[in-house]
Amino acid sequence: MEATELRIGNYVTLYTGDTIVDDCHQIIAEDFNEIKGLCLVGIKPITLTAEWLAKFGFQKYKVPTNDWMLNNIRIFSGHHEWWFGFELTIVNKQFKNEGVFDSVRLDYVHQLQNLYFALTGKEIKLKK
Amino acid sequence: MKASVLRIGNYVDTINRENKVHIPDGLPLKIGAIEFFKVKLYKIDEPFYAQSVYIKRSLSDIAPIPLTEEWLIKIGFKQNDLIKSEYNIGTERVAKIDHGFFFDRYHWEASKRIKYVHQLQNLYFELTGDELQIKETEKPLSETNNK
Numbered sequence: 001m002e003a004t005e006l007r008i009g010n011y012v013t014l015y016t017g018d019t020i021v022d023d024c025h026q027i028i029a030e031d032f033n034e035i036k037g038l039c040l041v042g043i044k045p046i047t048l049t050a051e052w053l054a055k056f057g058f059q060k061y062k063v064p065t066n067d068w069m070l071n072n073i074r075i076f077s078g079h080h081e082w083w084f085g086f087e088l089t090i091v092n093k094q095f096k097n098e099g100v101f102d103s104v105r106l107d108y109v110h111q112l113q114n115l116y117f118a119l120t121g122k123e124i125k126l127k128k
Numbered sequence: 129m130k131a132s133v134l135r136i137g138n139y140v141d142t143i144n145r146e147n148k149v150h151i152p153d154g155l156p157l158k159i160g161a162i163e164f165f166k167v168k169l170y171k172i173d174e175p176f177y178a179q180s181v182y183i184k185r186s187l188s189d190i191a192p193i194p195l196t197e198e199w200l201i202k203i204g205f206k207q208n209d210l211i212k213s214e215y216n217i218g219t220e221r222v223a224k225i226d227h228g229f230f231f232d233r234y235h236w237e238a239s240k241r242i243k244y245v246h247q248l249q250n251l252y253f254e255l256t257g258d259e260l261q262i263k264e265t266e267k268p269l270s271e272t273n274n275k
Contacts, residue, residue, distance in 0.1 A: 008132040029164045104255055118251040119240055
């Protein structure tokens, strides 16, 4: 995958050839040494799943839906994909107006991590 | 700066340590690689494939670039003809409100404050998959024709 997509701390799958070495690898500075062009060798994104949402501490929002919530972030489930929503209920210096940021499709774990960070300035962490 | 806030392609400033007062020198560069406690920095207007000359700086010697109207134009936003305090790319918008910049996009009810250029680059990339970047220097026509 492209190095420009990633930040240090992102979760990815680490490969040697076709063999998975680590299916929950967290990007470190050394990983950027393995760049060919802008492509990171031996690294693939992790598909976002309900299990990963639970690992991050998201909880099921309402029983009839498959939506998940963590703080102000709501993840809506589509047919075969996830959609990101940011439901702003407390206005602080970082935001203007109350309301919903929505309609961002998420395919991978690192996208969720990076979008969460870009909006909140905080890292989303694995639940202990 | 913390390495974890950066992506390759982000624009940052370097801090001049030669003077008594250590402040950013106002010469923006582009992150080309992230290493242990250091980054490789390239000229901002060259494509990655053309870059052979770089400088290495410690993470403590680089600084975020404050977002300004000039930077919004540089990275591709266009000033709104009717509302001069707004800048747009497609459905994405940055508005200057009370000395701060706020980002939103079509259908959003709220907007996110943006202080630095790299923050806008990263949020825009996550939302659209496209990079906000300064137009790269193209080869002069005469050089291309001679080949």
